[in-house]
Amino acid sequence: MTDLILTTFDWVPEMPRGFVRDLRVRWALEEAGLPYRVESVPFRDRGAEHFSHQPFGQVPWLTDGDFSIFESGAILLHLGVYSDALMPVDPRARSEVIEWLFAALNSVEMAVLPWALIMFTGDTEETPGRKMLDKFLDTRLKHMETVLAEREWLAGAFSVADILMADVLRLADRFDGLTRHPACRGYVARATARPSFVKAHADQMAHFAAAD
Amino acid sequence: MTDLILTTFDWVPEMPRGFVRDLRVRWALEEAGLPYRVESVPFRDRGAEHFSHQPFGQVPWLTDGDFSIFESGAILLHLGVYSDALMPVDPRARSEVIEWLFAALNSVEMAVLPWALIMFTGDTEETPGRKMLDKFLDTRLKHMETVLAEREWLAGAFSVADILMADVLRLADRFDGLTRHPACRGYVARATARPSFVKAHADQMAHFAAAD
Numbered sequence: 194m195t196d197l198i199l200t201t202f203d204w205v206p207e208m209p210r211g212f213v214r215d216l217r218v219r220w221a222l223e224e225a226g227l228p229y230r231v232e233s234v235p236f237r238d239r240g241a242e243h244f245s246h247q248p249f250g251q252v253p254w255l256t257d258g259d260f261s262i263f264e265s266g267a268i269l270l271h272l273g274v275y276s277d278a279l280m281p282v283d284p285r286a287r288s289e290v291i292e293w294l295f296a297a298l299n300s301v302e303m304a305v306l307p308w309a310l311i312m313f314t315g316d317t318e319e320t321p322g323r324k325m326l327d328k329f330l331d332t333r334l335k336h337m338e339t340v341l342a343e344r345e346w347l348a349g350a351f352s353v354a355d356i357l358m359a360d361v362l363r364l365a366d367r368f369d370g371l372t373r374h375p376a377c378r379g380y381v382a383r384a385t386a387r388p389s390f391v392k393a394h395a396d397q398m399a400h401f402a403a404a405d
Numbered sequence: 406m407t408d409l410i411l412t413t414f415d416w417v418p419e420m421p422r423g424f425v426r427d428l429r430v431r432w433a434l435e436e437a438g439l440p441y442r443v444e445s446v447p448f449r450d451r452g453a454e455h456f457s458h459q460p461f462g463q464v465p466w467l468t469d470g471d472f473s474i475f476e477s478g479a480i481l482l483h484l485g486v487y488s489d490a491l492m493p494v495d496p497r498a499r500s501e502v503i504e505w506l507f508a509a510l511n512s513v514e515m516a517v518l519p520w521a522l523i524m525f526t527g528d529t530e531e532t533p534g535r536k537m538l539d540k541f542l543d544t545r546l547k548h549m550e551t552v553l554a555e556r557e558w559l560a561g562a563f564s565v566a567d568i569l570m571a572d573v574l575r576l577a578d579r580f581d582g583l584t585r586h587p588a589c590r591g592y593v594a595r596a597t598a599r600p601s602f603v604k605a606h607a608d609q610m611a612h613f614a615a616a617d
Contacts, residue, residue, distance in 0.1 A: 249512050249548045260500055264507035271500065288472055288483065295476035299510045300461050307519035310541060311534030318532045322523030329522060336461045 196230070197222065198256040200246065201397075203233035204404035208313070211398060212364060215253035217265045218272075219393035220356050225276035231400065266298050269353040279353045286349060293347040293354035301337060302361040304330040305370070312368040334365065334374050341376040345383070359384030408442070409434065410468040412458065413609075415445035416616035420525070423606060424576060425613075427465035429477045430484075431605035432568050437488035443612065478510050481565040491565045498561055505559040505566035513549060514573040516542040517582070524580040546577065546586050553588040557595070571596030 199222070201215035215231075222229045234243050239250045246254045247263040254263040255271065262268050270291070273280030280290050308330045311323065337358075340347070347354045362381050365371050371378045384390060411434070413427035427443075434441045446455050451462045458466045459475040466475040467483065474480050482503070485492030492502050520542045523535065549570075552559070559566045574593050577583050583590045596602060 244548075244551075248508070248552050249545060251512070259497060262500060262504050264504045264511060266507040266511055267500075267504040270503065285471060288474060288479075291482065292474050292476045292479040295478040295510070296460070298507070299476060299478055299514065300463070302511065303515045303518055306515055307538055307541075310537045314533040314537050316532050316534035316537075318530065318534070320528050320530045320532055320535070321526040322528035322530070323532070323534060325522045325526050325528075326519055329519075333461060336456075339456075340460050 196256075196258070197227060198232055199229055200232045200234055200254050200256065201252045201400065202236040204236050205401055210401050211394060212367070213252065213397060213401075214265045216393055216397050217356055217360050218253050218255060218268050219396055220360075220390050221269050221272050221279055221353055223389035223392050224351075224356070224387075225272065225278050227272070227275060231396075233400075233404075266294060266357065269294065269356060273353050278351075281350065281352070289348040290352045290354045293352075294357055297354060297357035297361050301333055301358065302364075304333040305361050305365045308370065309364050309368055312370075330365070330370065334371070334377060337362070338374045338376050341380045351384075351387075355384055359390075408468075408470070409439060410444055411441055412444045412446055412466050412468065413464045413612065414448040416448050417613055422610060422613050424579070425464065425609060426477045428605055428609050429568055429572050430465050430467060430480050431608055432572075432602050433481050433484050433491055433565055435601035435604050436563075436568070436599075437484065437490050439484070439487060443608075445612075445616075478506060478569065481506065481568060485565050490563075493562065493564070501560040502564045502566045505564075506569055509566060509569035509573050513545055513570065514576075516545040517573050517577045520582065521576050521580055524582075542577070542582065546583070546589060549574070550586045550588050553592045563596075563599075567596055571602075 199215055199218050201213060205213055234252070244250055246261050253265065253268070254261055255268045257271065260271070262271055269279070273290070281287050304326075308326055311326065316323070346352065347358060359381055362371065362377050363385065366378060366381055371381070385394075411427055411430050413425060417425055446464070456462055458473050465477065465480070466473055467480045469483065472483070474483055481491070485502070493499050516538075520538055523538065528535070558564065559570055571593055574583065574589050575597065578590060578593055583593070597606075
């Protein structure tokens with residue numbers, strides 16, 4: 194392992210603060226106790242250099258020696274190999290973590306994020322499309338409620354899968370999407386009470402506040 | 406490697422045929438020339454055994470000896486290790502494939518799928534929420550257009566990342582979402598012309614038709 198450098202925006206508006214995806218990487222790095230430093234790219238003026246690291250003009254990306262990695266899921270998978278606080282070494286246990294890591298992003302966030310984007314606009318119109326997306330989210334949360342009613346963490350011990358799933362469910366909770374899902378809420382509370390989350394969150398808030 | 410068993414539904418309605426996610430796994434297995442067999446679970450009656458393999462009641466899952474893996478992304482990552490037709494061995498090249506694999510699912514499908522669900526309902530109301538999701542998709546496709554205008558495949562040679570990205574863009578194309586994105590359309594045409602896709606697609610269609 195070489196120097197780990199996490200790149201995020203230099204500043205973002207109030208609304209996304211506390212939810213910018215560098216949080217997931219900070220959280221993982223804190224859980225594993227890995228040394229890292231944070232660098233910034235302009236939020237307002239995203240140039241060719243930015244797109245060469247992150248082709249959607251988003252953040253974060255992680256630099257690890259010769260590696261420059263975008264996508265929070267790919268970054269957490271990469272970091273997982275450095276610490277069994279993030280991902281177990283046993284192949285079957287690791288496989289379980291990896292499937293839940295994908296589930297957080299592709300089965301749950303894919304339902305939560307569009308819903309949150311609609312909620313963000315304040316739109317309350319019950320169009321057929323809106324009803325479809327509400328039902329999509331509701332079904333996914335119902336199944337997560339069943340899963341989380343029976344276990345503390347997704348795959349045995351706390352892992353990168355929990356970092357992603359808790360962060361995704363936290364976004365639903367922000368717009369009161371978990372009121373009928375107490376096990377999901379309890380899980381978010383449990384995950385975000387971890388000192389590593391508290392530090393990662395405070396660090397992100399301080400990072401953006403410093404640019405105001 | 407032991408016997409590979411791909412589990413999908415015994416039947417689905419006309420609409421999703423050709424787009425059920427077992428296609429991604431079939432495609433990867435065909436690309437790698439790995440032997441496998443397909444098993445079915447009831448579409449209409451999803452029991453505890455089904456949920457023990459796939460906690461959202463969806464398909465597919467892959468059985469590989471003692472491993473039972475859900476999430477198409479996790480399955481393709483698992484299979485990638487078996488063949489450099491799916492994922493290169495070199496660590497940097499592999500890392501690039503993995504970040505694009507996540508990008509397909511978490512940056513592009515997360516914008517395409519909710520939009521496709523709305524299109525599926527026939528909803529044409531231009532609510533603020535709808536406009537937000539249209540813009541979300543449009544921005545992501547714009548960036549993919551830039552990427553795909555410059556390269557044949559996402560990460561050097563064809564890989565699991567292309568299987569996922571092409572399958573995701575194919576869904577946008579189904580609802581005419583790529584009309585202003587010729588490089589994306591060309592990429593989908595290139596990917597779906599591969600004999601492995603043609604066979605995987607025909608096999609899925611035949612599988613569901615057999616149950617009619």
